[in-house]
Amino acid sequence: MKSDALSKFFPVFVLAAAAFVWLSGQSMPAVVASHFGASGQADAFAPREGYVRFMTALVLLLPVLVVYLPNWLLARVGFAVNLPNKRYWMAPERREETLAYLRGNAFRLGYLLVGLLAYVHWLVVRANAAVPPALDAAWLVGGLVAFVVGAGACVLALVRRFARVPG
Numbered sequence: 001m002k003s004d005a006l007s008k009f010f011p012v013f014v015l016a017a018a019a020f021v022w023l024s025g026q027s028m029p030a031v032v033a034s035h036f037g038a039s040g041q042a043d044a045f046a047p048r049e050g051y052v053r054f055m056t057a058l059v060l061l062l063p064v065l066v067v068y069l070p071n072w073l074l075a076r077v078g079f080a081v082n083l084p085n086k087r088y089w090m091a092p093e094r095r096e097e098t099l100a101y102l103r104g105n106a107f108r109l110g111y112l113l114v115g116l117l118a119y120v121h122w123l124v125v126r127a128n129a130a131v132p133p134a135l136d137a138a139w140l141v142g143g144l145v146a147f148v149v150g151a152g153a154c155v156l157a158l159v160r161r162f163a164r165v166p167g
Contacts, residue, residue, distance in 0.1 A: 006107040010067065013111060017118040018059045024125050025052035033133035034124070042133040051124075059117050067110035071103050088165045101161065108154050116147045 025048065033042030034051050046054075074081070081102070083089050089098045120143065127135040 006104050006111070007071075010063070010107055010110060014060060014063050014114055017114045018056050020118055021055045021059055021121045022052060024122070025055065028052075028125060028128045032124070032128050033135075036127065036133075036135040038137070040127075040135045040137045042127070042135075055117070055121050059114060059121075062113055062117065063110045066113055067106045070106045074099050074102055083162045084159075085162060085165050089162055098162075102158075105154055105158055109151060112147055112150045112154070116143060119143045 028048050028051070030048050031045050032048050032051050033044070034046040035042070035044035037043045081090060081099075083098070088094070120140070123135055123139055123143070127133045
């Protein structure tokens with residue numbers, strides 16, 4: 001997916017994830033299990049409203065830090081970008097293409113992060129449907145592995161692109 005398509009759809013994705021958290025959170029009990037130990041058993045509780053507000057804020061604010069702040073910084077003239085072979089990649093004839101790639105990579109990471117947050121929330125909703133509340137650790141680990149693999153692919157693509165100078 002091109003960087004422009006990634007950036008145009010991203011706010012919709014973030015708002016959809018926030019709406020999912022908000023709406024699905026309303027079905028949770030008044031006091032929710034909000035933290036779980038390694039065994040999956042609940043070990044901390046919070047009022048539903050507080051938990052839902054916190055998760056919604058997380059889904060809305062983390063993209064600002066992970067996607068929009070780096071993109072804003074990249075747009076600033078004179079912002080120092082640290083890349084291998086920087087002279088080549090930031091030469092005037094390649095600068096815009098390089099910055100577009102970096103912006104697109106930030107959006108890819110943002111999609112992964114928002115997806116992970118919505119997924120973890122879904123696991124918490126499911127955990128609170130059980131009596132007593134219990135989080136399925138295997139599903140959590142699976143989601144974390146998928147996130148790490150996706151983020152690793154983004155980093156690997158970044159390194160492969162900029163580690164060598166063509167020709």
